[in-house]
Amino acid sequence: MRTDVYPSAGRGATNVTELHPPQGDAARGGVAEVDGGASPGVPVRDIPQATVTRLATYLRVLGMLADEGTLIVSSEELATASGVGSAKLRKDLSFLGPNGVRGVGYDVLRLQARIENALGLDRGHRVVLVGVGNLGRALAGYSGFDRRGFTMAGLFDADPARVGTRVGNLTIRHVDGLEAAARELAATIGVIATPDDAAQGVCDRLVRSGVRSVLSFAATPLEVPGHVEVRRVDLSVEMQVLSFHSARNDAPVDGSRAGLPDICQVASGEGRRAATGASRLTAQKASATGFTASGKPSPVASAATRNGSVIAP
Numbered sequence: 001m002r003t004d005v006y007p008s009a010g011r012g013a014t015n016v017t018e019l020h021p022p023q024g025d026a027a028r029g030g031v032a033e034v035d036g037g038a039s040p041g042v043p044v045r046d047i048p049q050a051t052v053t054r055l056a057t058y059l060r061v062l063g064m065l066a067d068e069g070t071l072i073v074s075s076e077e078l079a080t081a082s083g084v085g086s087a088k089l090r091k092d093l094s095f096l097g098p099n100g101v102r103g104v105g106y107d108v109l110r111l112q113a114r115i116e117n118a119l120g121l122d123r124g125h126r127v128v129l130v131g132v133g134n135l136g137r138a139l140a141g142y143s144g145f146d147r148r149g150f151t152m153a154g155l156f157d158a159d160p161a162r163v164g165t166r167v168g169n170l171t172i173r174h175v176d177g178l179e180a181a182a183r184e185l186a187a188t189i190g191v192i193a194t195p196d197d198a199a200q201g202v203c204d205r206l207v208r209s210g211v212r213s214v215l216s217f218a219a220t221p222l223e224v225p226g227h228v229e230v231r232r233v234d235l236s237v238e239m240q241v242l243s244f245h246s247a248r249n250d251a252p253v254d255g256s257r258a259g260l261p262d263i264c265q266v267a268s269g270e271g272r273r274a275a276t277g278a279s280r281l282t283a284q285k286a287s288a289t290g291f292t293a294s295g296k297p298s299p300v301a302s303a304a305t306r307n308g309s310v311i312a313p
């Protein structure tokens with residue numbers, strides 16, 4: 001842990017956000033004000049981080065429903081498709097102020113707008129990406145970010161052979177110009193896709209440029225000052241989680257599920273399989289118990305699919 005760079009930050013070296021509680025503003029929810037949609041003037045409320053994560057999941061499901069042309073969704077349907085219980089969903093959505101109509105459901109587009117507003121997505125984000133190798137190139141070329149309000153604004157690399165080449169409509173710039181360029185591009189998010197040993201240096205540059213949100217794919221923990229949020233994506237950890245759940249699902253079910261740690265907690269649901277039609281209903285039934293008729297953990301209700309993350313034991 002480096003104590004020299006950000007001595008007043010008062011935070012540890014680890015920012016593995018999928019596994020550990022995040023620090024800084026995001027730890028308190030990071031959503032300052034909710035006033036969009038149907039209920040202007042909803043008082044400022046702190047939203048717990050776990051709720052923020054689930055709001056992102058609801059948003060994703062709502063996007064799918066909107067694409068299908070669904071206008072109204074019940075809390076049960078939305079909860080099931082998101083892989084959470086409907087009571088939790090209602091509690092989460094209550095942070096946004098009054099929502100939905102009892103016995104009718106939620107207006108899909110309106111709820112989408114409310115969540116986007118709460119997550120600050122309606123303002124849009126400009127992203128700079130550093131390290132345009134295998135992963136960085138794939139990220140830079142992904143069109144899905146744009147649809148969700150994230151504009152890839154600048155690409156940076158240290159390799160002279162890459163600098164000056166194009167990915168999509170962006171030309172890769174040298175990382176030495178990152179501070180000035182990120183400021184000029186009004187970047188709000190920095191993505192690090194460099195090798196581990198370069199990640200902290202790149203992160204420092206991003207911080208100096210005024211970027212307050214960093215997403216890192218490098219495995220190393222990053223030191224940042226208190227006003228900067230870091231989320232680290234570690235795909236091998238996600239695979240370890242899958243491995244855990246695969247072992248869990250393979251284990252004999254004897255009622256007590258002896259020998260299996262009962263440590264799973266919901267952090268961010270996926271549950272996409274349940275988003276439409278009959279599978280939604282099947283999933284809904286399964287989610288009531290957490291187990292399917294055959295006694296296996298429900299693919300929707302099990303923590304494995306509700307999660308996307310496990311809070312470590």
Ligand SMILES: NC(=O)c1ccc[n+]([C@@H]2O[C@H](COP(=O)([O-])OP(=O)(O)OC[C@H]3O[C@@H](n4cnc5c(N)ncnc54)[C@H](O)[C@@H]3O)[C@@H](O)[C@H]2O)c1
Nearest residue numbers: 131132133134135157158159175193194195196198217218
């Ligand atoms: N490729 C994957 O599937 C994958 C999966 C998970 C995590 N990761 C992680 O993502 C990171 C990138 O992986 P990769 O496979 O794309 O590596 P890569 O070697 O293909 O690309 C890394 C890029 O970073 C650039 N770079 C190195 N030092 C730099 C610096 N100081 N400033 C700016 N750019 C710099 C390199 O020139 C290169 O273009 C690694 O930390 C890796 O562990 C990769």
